[in-house]
Amino acid sequence: MTEVARPPAVAGQFYEGEGSTLAHQLEACFLSPRGPGELPARRRSASRTIRAAIVPHAGYEFSGPIAALAYARIAAEPPPATVLVLGVDHQGAGLGPALSDHPWRTPLGPTAIDHELVRALARPPIAVDEPAHAFEHSIEVQLPFLEYVLPRPRFVPLQVPFAPFEDLQRVADVVRSAIEGRDVLLIASTDFSHYVPAATADRLDHLAIDAILARDPRRLYDTVEKHRITMCGIAPTTVLLAILRQEPLTAELLRWGHSGEAVRMRDVVGYASLLLERAPSGATAA
Numbered sequence: 001m002t003e004v005a006r007p008p009a010v011a012g013q014f015y016e017g018e019g020s021t022l023a024h025q026l027e028a029c030f031l032s033p034r035g036p037g038e039l040p041a042r043r044r045s046a047s048r049t050i051r052a053a054i055v056p057h058a059g060y061e062f063s064g065p066i067a068a069l070a071y072a073r074i075a076a077e078p079p080p081a082t083v084l085v086l087g088v089d090h091q092g093a094g095l096g097p098a099l100s101d102h103p104w105r106t107p108l109g110p111t112a113i114d115h116e117l118v119r120a121l122a123r124p125p126i127a128v129d130e131p132a133h134a135f136e137h138s139i140e141v142q143l144p145f146l147e148y149v150l151p152r153p154r155f156v157p158l159q160v161p162f163a164p165f166e167d168l169q170r171v172a173d174v175v176r177s178a179i180e181g182r183d184v185l186l187i188a189s190t191d192f193s194h195y196v197p198a199a200t201a202d203r204l205d206h207l208a209i210d211a212i213l214a215r216d217p218r219r220l221y222d223t224v225e226k227h228r229i230t231m232c233g234i235a236p237t238t239v240l241l242a243i244l245r246q247e248p249l250t251a252e253l254l255r256w257g258h259s260g261e262a263v264r265m266r267d268v269v270g271y272a273s274l275l276l277e278r279a280p281s282g283a284t285a286a
Contacts, residue, residue, distance in 0.1 A: 003102060003103050003113075004102060005102060005103045005104060005105040005110045006100060006102050006103070006104045006105065006130070006133060006134075007105055008104075008105060008106050008107065008140060009134065009135045009136070009137060009140060010137040010140055010141065011106060011107055013059070014057075014058070014059045014060065014137055014140075014141050015059070015060045015064075015141060015144060016060075016107065017107055018107055019107040019108050019109075022106070022107045022108060022144055023108065023148070025060055025064070026060075026064075026068075026144055026145065026148045027039060028064075029060055029064035029065045029067070029068040030065075030068045030071075030072060032064075032065035032068070033065075034065035034066060034255075034257060034261055034262075035064070035065030035066065035068040035069055035072075036065075036068055036069055036072040038072075040071070040072045040075035040076065040148075040149055041072075041075060041076045043076075044075075044076060044077055044078055044079075045076060045077050045078070046078075047077070047078065047280065048077040048078045048080070049077065049277045049278045049279070049280055050073060050074055050077055050185065050275055050276075050277050051185070051186065051244060051247065051249055051276045051277060051278055052185070052186035052187065052188070052240055052244060052249075052275070052276040053070040053071075053073075053074065053185070053186075053187050053188075053273070053274065053275050053276075054070075054187075054188045054190060054212065054237055054240065054272065054273065054274040054275075054276075055067040055070050055071075055142065055145075055187060055188075055189060055190075055273050056189075056190065056191050056192075056271035056272065056273070057087075057088070057137060057138040057139075057141045057142065057189045057190070057191060057233075058141075058191055058259065058269060058271065060141070061262055061263070062259040062262045062263070062269070062271070063191065063257075063259070063269075063271040065257075066254075066255055066256075066257050066271045066272065066273050067142075067145060067271075067273060068145070069254040069255055069273045070254060070273040070274070070275060071145045071146075071148070071149050072149075073254075073275060074149055074150070074185070075148075075149035075150075079150045079151060079153070080150075080183050080184060080185035081114075081154065081182065081183035081184070082114040082117055082154045082155060082156060082182065082183065082184045082185070083146055083150070083153055083154070083155040083156075083184070083185045083186075083187060084117070084155070084156045084158060084175070084179065084184050084185070084186050084187070085139045085142050085155055085156070085157050085158070085187045085189060086158050086159075086160055086186070086187065086188045086189065086236035086237075086239055086240055087136060087138035087139035087142075087157060087158070087159045087160070087189045087233075087236055088136070088138040088159070088160070088189060088190065088232050088233045088235070088236060089132065089136065089159050089160070089161035089162075089235075090136060090137070090138065090232065091132075091135050091136055092161070093131060093132045093133075093134065093135065093136070094129055094132030094159050094161050095127075095129060095132070096125050096126070096127065096129075096161065097125055097126040097127070097158060097159065097160050097161070097171050098126075098127065098128070098129035098132035098133065098158070098159040098161075099118050099121055099122055099126060099127065099128045099129065099156065099157065099158055099159075100113070100118075100128070100129075100130055100133045100156075100157045101113060101115060101118045101128050101130070102130060104139075104140065104143055104155075104157065106140070106143050106144050106147065107144075108143075108144055108147045108148070109147065111143050111146065111147060111153055111154075111155055112152070112153075112154045112155075113154065113155065113156060114154045114155065114156050117156050117178065117179070117182065117184070118156055120177075120178035120179075121156065121158065121174065121175060121178045123174050123178075124174075125167065125170055125171060125174070126158065126171060126174055126175075129159075132159055133157060133159060136159060138159075138189040138190075138232075138233065138236075139157045139159065139189060141189075142187060142189055143155070158175070158236075160235040160236040160239050161235060162234065162235045163235060165217075165218060165221045165222075165238070168217075168221070168235055168238045168239050168242065169217075169242055171239050172217075172238075172239045172240075172242035172243045173242075175239065175243050176243045179243075186240055186243065186244070188233060188236045188237045188239070188240040189233055189236060190231060190232060190233020190234070190236060190237050191231070191232055191233065191269055191270065191271055192204075192205040192208060192209075192229070192230075192231050192256075192269070192270035192271060192272060193205050193229055193230050193231065193268075193269065193270040194230040194232065194269050194270075195230075195267040195268070195269065196230075196267055196268065197266070197267060197268070198258055198260050198268050201258055201268055201269075201270040202256070202258075202270070204227055204229045204270075205229070205231075205256060205270040205272065206256065207223050207227055207229065208220060208223055208224055208229055208231055209253055209256065209272055209274070210223075211223050212237065212241065212251060212253075212274055213251045213252075213253060213274075214251075215241055215244070215245065215249065215251050215276070216241065217238045217239075217241035217242040217245060220234070220237065220238055220241060221234065221238050244276060247278075248278070248279070249276045249277060249278060250276070250277055250279075251274060251275070251276050251277075252274060252275050252276075252277065253272060253273075253274050254272075254273040254274060254275065255272065255273055256270065256271070256272040257270075257271050257272075258270045258271060259271070
């Protein structure tokens, strides 16, 4: 039986609404001097080191090139079996951490759901909640990039609303257990400071980025609260760091930028792309 796909909520707004123009828009993100400056490599490495990525989710004009930096690196490695995308609840529509068990459609076509992983994740406090995803963009805007760089990707969307740190830790514990032994790439979708002068965004965002580079979820959460950083994806990013806290990974900032780089504006939104990586196969500690 054909599954009913979730239709795109922000096609024609955050990204182009037709398949051919969307493909050209994605290519422009990769070719941009604010991004990789070239299209993704056609040849992939023999092994994958990328465990997770943290990427922005604004309109492609503003944050697409910065997101493309992470997706270009993902494109250069063997594709994962599944991508778990942790997103924001901007609308306040969810009753808690929310999964979708339907395929999602973009102008490039449908993206299949990993139903087995959804079943493994659907344990308290996480539940399947389709209405929570209906109008949310933070996960949706990642799909055209995934469809562009991965052959026939499967994914799972998990919307994580803001909550006390201990509640986010419980979400991370469920996810860590569910993905154990599975080939899953993790993505957290977040923008950073919202509508502040560029110098303020630079200063505040790098406080949060330093905590991410230290791979410390508690430090990130507390830093964002203490300095009142308007980082919309603090919840999914905290959960991602907590999931991977005990894994031997290194974190790398690919680039920080802001919306004023694309269109002249007084107050800007900050964006960053970061990767968490394993050591290459055969590498030894110094």
